[in-house]
Amino acid sequence: MTSRDGTRISFLSAGDGPGLVVIPGNGRRAHHYEALARELSGTHRVHVIDRRGRGGSGPQGPEYRIDDDVDDALxxxxxxRSEAVFGHSYGGLVGLHLALRHELAALVVYEPGVSIGGSFDGRWLPEYTRLLGAGRHNAAMATFLKRTRLAPIGDVPMPVFxxxxxxLLHGSDGAxxxxxxxxxxxxxxxxxxLDSDGGRYARITSPTLLLGGDRTPxxxxxxLPELARIIPTAxxxxxxxLDHNAPDLNAPAVVADRIGSFLPSGGGRR
Structure with missing residues (x-):
């Protein structure tokens, strides 16, 4: 299908029942959530988006903003004809901004990429971008892994990263x-x-479930507790x-169970 600006957007669908749209995180594609979709497919028709720059979808484009992903998801x-959304990591941030523009029957996000009061330290991004632009993918990935602390190996020396x-870059999925x-x-x-005091999210009126794992940085x-305080319905x-990759890699069944128990079974509003 095509988005509002004409960009081609592809997605994978599975199951039957009320519609649920899944928005993947950074560095992930729709197929990474196939296990999650299977777990939910007995009760819901699950549609997993390949966001811009992925698979059969069009490019991000030089003027990319989060509203482009929101337009695509909408x-x-x-x-x-879906009324519920699940977003993971950066996809969770997209989900929150979608809910600022459109009321949903249910919104579930797992560790959304929200920065409140500078909570997300992005000082590594210029170095990552420079290394990537120079074609030094291995060095860029090592910088990402060390500075985001998402690899489950602790604060080890850079050679380990x-x-x-x-x-990661030379395995079966390396390309x-x-x-x-x-x-x-x-x-x-x-x-x-988008770093802020989080006050913008007080305008969300959709029933919202904020999920996270105790093994995540x-x-x-x-x-998450701050967002639960800010969003009236959360x-x-x-x-x-669980860790940051529970929805797509390490515990999709556990996350699917939480999503499924929160979603309105008949597709109506909670």
Whole structure:
């Protein structure tokens, strides 16, 4: 299908029932959420977007802003007649901004890329962008892994991160991982640009569930209780033993169970 500005947007669909649109995180494609979609497909028709710069979808474009992803998700919602959204990481930030423009039957986000009061430290982004522009993908990935603290190896010396980056970029999914790195500067740049006191999210009226894992770096989960305080219709749940990649990689069944129990079973509003 096409978005409001004419950009081609592709998505994967599975299951039957009320529609749920899934918005992937940075560095992820629709197929990374196939296990999550399968878990939900018994009760919902799940539509997982390949966001701009991924798969069959069009490019981000030089003037990319988060509203482009919001437009795309709104178009998929309308096209599939869905009324619920799940967003992961940067996709969760897209979901929150979508809910500022459109009331949903339900919104679930897992560790959205929200920065409140400088909680997200993006000082590494210029170095990452410079290394990527120079074609030094391994060094750029090592910088990303070390500075975001998303790799479950703790604060080890940089050579360890370089070795991990090499494995990621030269494994079976290495070519796709390298291609997806090009989407990071614009998206992380939006996280930094949108840093605020969080007050804008008080305008969200959709029933909202904020999920996180207790094995995720604190800078990503500390904003969740604050968002639950700000958003009038929100509640926050921190899940034991889960990390940032629980929805797409490590615990899709657990996350799907939480999503499914929150969604209105008949497609109506909660």
């Amino acid at each position: 178009a998929v919602l309308a096209h599939t 370089r070795a991990l980056a090499h494995l 796709e991982t390298r291609a997806l790195m090009a989407t990071t500067p614009a998206e992380v740049g939006e996280v930094v640009r 604190v800078y990503l989960t500390s904003v 509640r926050c749940v921190i899940l034991e033993g």
